[in-house]
Amino acid sequence: MDVVFSEQGIDARGVTKTFGPVTAVRHLNLQVAPGTLFGFLGPNGSGKSTTVKMLTGLLAPTSGELRVAGHRVSPENIDLKRAIGILPEDAALFHSLTIWEHLELSGPLYGLSRQETHDRAVQLLRHLELESVSGTYIDQASYGMRKKCALAMALLHNPRFLFLDEPFEGIDPGSSRNIKDLLIALAAKGVTVFVTSHILEVVERLIERFAIIIRGEVVCCHTVADIQHGGMTLEDVYFQHAGKPAVGNLAWLGSR
C-alpha cells in the first residue's frame, strides 16, 4: 500500500539513521501540520539534532522518507532549502565576517534584492537586540550573539518553515522573550516552527504540540493542551519518559 504524505506540513515516515554501529534515529514517524509550533524534546544525544539535519536535507537518512512543504527532502533539493529557514546546532557561521555581513551575504542567496536584504536585516537586528553589535566579527561575538545572528539569517528570507535547533540556548531573558513572541506571531500567520530545546519552562509556554525522543525513538507525541488538561506539566511528562537520575548514587560527593 502506498503511503499518503501530507502535502503541506512536515511528514516523516519510517525514518532511520545509523552511524556505523550506532542507530541515532529509529523508525521515526512524525506529522506536523502547517502553522504549528512544534517542540521536539529529548535528553542529550537522543537524536534531536540528527532529526533536524535530516528534515532540512543536511543529512541523508539511512532509510525512510521525509517531506517538508510537499517537497521530498533530499540533500540536493534546492527548492526545499528556499522554503525553509534553519538555525543549525552549531550556528554554521563564517569567521572573519561581521554579523551584518552574514545577513548581507545571506539575503541575495535566497533571491532577495540588496535593498530588501538591508531593510529586513536592520529590522531583524533591532528586534534581536544585535543592532549595536552588528559590526562585530562573528569569532569575537558571544555565544548568544552567534545564535541570534544565525536566527536572523534563518528568518531573513521569510520562510514558511522554520527549523530551530536549541534557539534559546545561551540567550539572555530579554532576547529570549522577543524570540518567543516572534515565533508565536509567525505561527499565527501560518509558519510552521519546529523547535528543539532543553529549556522546558520556556518551551511549554511556546509550543502547541510536542514529541519526546529517547535513544532515537519517539516515545510520545501530545498537545500541550492535552497534558495541561490532565493536570500535568511538560516537565512531568518529560521525566515520566526520560526518567529522573537518583541523587543518592552520588552520596560520596561532599562527604569526607
Place this chain on the structure above:
Amino acid sequence: MAGIALILKYQWRAFWRRLIRTRHRAQFYFTVMIVLGGASVFILPARLSRAARELSAGQTTSMDAVLWTFCVLWLFVLTEDASVSLTSGHLRTFPIAVGQLLTVRILSVFCSPVALLIALGSVISLWPFFLARQTVLGCAAALLLFALAFGSAMSASHALGVAELRRRLVAILVVASVALGAVFSTRGLPGIEQARAVLAVMPPHLVSAVSVAATPSAILIPIGTLIGLCAVVGFVLFWSFRCTLYSPSQTRAVGRAAGSMLWFPGRFGGLLRKEQYELRKLVDVWPGLLLVLAVSAMSLFNPLSPAVRQSVIVLVFVMDTNMIMNGFGLDTSAGLTRYAILPLRGKEVLLVKNLGLTLLVAAQLAPLIAIAVWRSGPLEAGVEAVVAAILLLSHLAWGNLVSVTEPFKMQFYRMASSGSPLTSMAGSTIGSAPGVLVLFLLYSESRWFVAAPPSILLLTLALYLVSLNYSGRCFELRRDLIAERLS
C-alpha cells in the same frame, strides 16, 4: 553565477581580513612567498631556459622535472589548510546546488597568495613549449596536466575528510607502497632505470612527449590519455565532494572503538591515549610509514645495505618535523584551559605529548627495525635503534621549544604545519644534525665511532631534559598567548 560571485567576494574579504588580523598568519604567508618567490626568481628562469633548449632539440628531461615540480606544488597547496571562511559544509544550508558549491570550493583556493603564485608559476612554465615542435598542443596538454594535478589533490583532500574514503585511500596507498617496493626489488634492472621506465608513462612526461611529437599517433595517444584521465579525475572530484557534503562524518564510533582498544598505564594514560589518537589524524604520519613499508618490502626480497635503512630513518624524521614542532597545533583554546584546570605541570603536558609522538614514530619505524634484525642481526639493528633514539630526542628537544614559542593552528586529516617554511627547515636541520653526525662518524671509521653513539645519545637526552623543563615553564607562562594563536 551571481550567488557564486557574492560568496567569493565575501570569501576573499574574510580570508584577507583574517590574514591582517592575525600577525602570525601574515608572517606565515610572507615567508612562504619569500621562499617560493625567491625560488621562482633565482631557479625557475634557468630551468625553463634549459627545458626550452632541450625541447627544441626534441628532449624532455628538464621539462619533465619542471612539470613534476608544479604538480607537487599543487598537491601541497591543497593538502594544506586553505584557511577559507565560507566552508562548503556551512554553505550547504543555503539554496545552492552541489555544482555551484564545488565551483566556490575550487575558486576559493585562489584567495591564498601562495595558490596565486603557484598558478602564475604554472602559466610561466608553459614558456618552453613556444620553442617546441607542438607549441599549442604542448600548452594544452600542460594545462590538462595542471587540471589533473589540481583535481587529484582536491579529490584526495575530500577523501581525507570522509572516514570511509579515508580508510580506502590509506589501504590503496599501503598496498601500492608495498607493491612498488616489491617490484623494485625483484626485477634485475638497476633502480634508476626502473624509475625512468615508470616515469615515462606518468602524465608529466606525456605532456612533454606531446610537445616534441612528430607523428599523429605520438600526439593522439598521450593527449587522449590525458583527456581520459582528466575526465576520470573530474568525475572523482565531483563524487568525492558530494561525499564530503552529505556522507556522515560520524563513523567515528567505529574509529573510537578501535582507538579505545589502546590502553596506557599510569597517571598520564588517558591523556596519552588522547594525544596519540589526535596525532594519528595528521596526514604527516603516512608518508613516513609508506616509505618504511616500501623499503621493508624491498628488503624482504633483496637485502639492502644498512645505509639505506639509516637514510630512511633520517628521512622519516624529516617528514615528521612539522608534527613534532607544533605540539599544541591540534589543541583548541578550550583544550588549553583544560590543561590548566588539570593538576599538571607544563613539563608534564609536554612529556605526554612527546610520549604520544614517540609511540607514533615507533610504529612508523618498527617494520624497518624488524627487517634490520632479520637481515643484519641484532647489533646492526641496535645501532639503527640508537640512531632513531638520538634523532627523536634531538627533534623533540628543538620541537618543544618551537611548540611553545611558535604555535600554529593545524587541522585533522591535513598536513601538519609549523607556521613557516624557515622554521620547518631549521627544525629538520637542527633535529637531524646529531643523528647525521653519528652516521658520519660510523661510516668515516673514525676512532670515535664506538664511543660516538652512546655519548651523543646521552648528550641529546640531557638537551631534551633541559628543553622539556624550560618549554614546560614557558607553556605555563604563555598559555593565553598560545590559546590566542590557535583560535
